[in-house]
Amino acid sequence: xxxxxxxxxxxxxxxxxxxxxxxxxxxxxxxxIKDRYTGEPRGFAFVEMSDNDAATEAINGLNGQEFRGRTLxxxxxxxxxxxxxxxxxxRGGGGGRRSW
Numbered sequence: 760x761x762x763x764x765x766x767x768x769x770x771x772x773x774x775x776x777x778x779x780x781x782x783x784x785x786x787x788x789x790x791x792i793k794d795r796y797t798g799e800p801r802g803f804a805f806v807e808m809s810d811n812d813a814a815t816e817a818i819n820g821l822n823g824q825e826f827r828g829r830t831l832x833x834x835x836x837x838x839x840x841x842x843x844x845x846x847x848x849x850r851g852g853g854g855g856r857r858s859w
Contacts, residue, residue: 760814764821765803765832767791775827780806783820784813805836 764776773789780786787807793800808814814835822833 760808760811761836762806762808762814762818763803763832763834763836764806766829767800767802767804767831768827768829769800769802771800771804771827776804776806779821779826780808780817783817784808784810 762780767776771791773791776791777786777789780789785808787809789804789806791800791804806817808817818833818835821831824831
């Protein structure tokens with residue numbers, strides 16, 4: 760099961776997060792998300808656990824708990840949605856007259 764972990768301090772390491780979740784079972788992977796331009800942590804991570812029961816226990820045991828001075832938000836990660844191609848978004852159209 761893939762688990763979302765939010766409200767992390769920016770100096771949290773993969774190992775610290777792994778240790779917290781290993782109290783509930785085997786951790787397959789830890790991925791602290793970083794800004795693609797600055798490389799700085801964004802304050803959230805994904806932890807993957809192979810046993811769904813252990814993952815559920817970890818979610819229940821860690822959600823709302825203090826970790827390194829902050830209250831964690833822990834829940835099952837939602838599947839990633841396709842954001843579309845490289846372009847898109849609501850970036851506005853071409854010229855045209857605009858009245859401000």
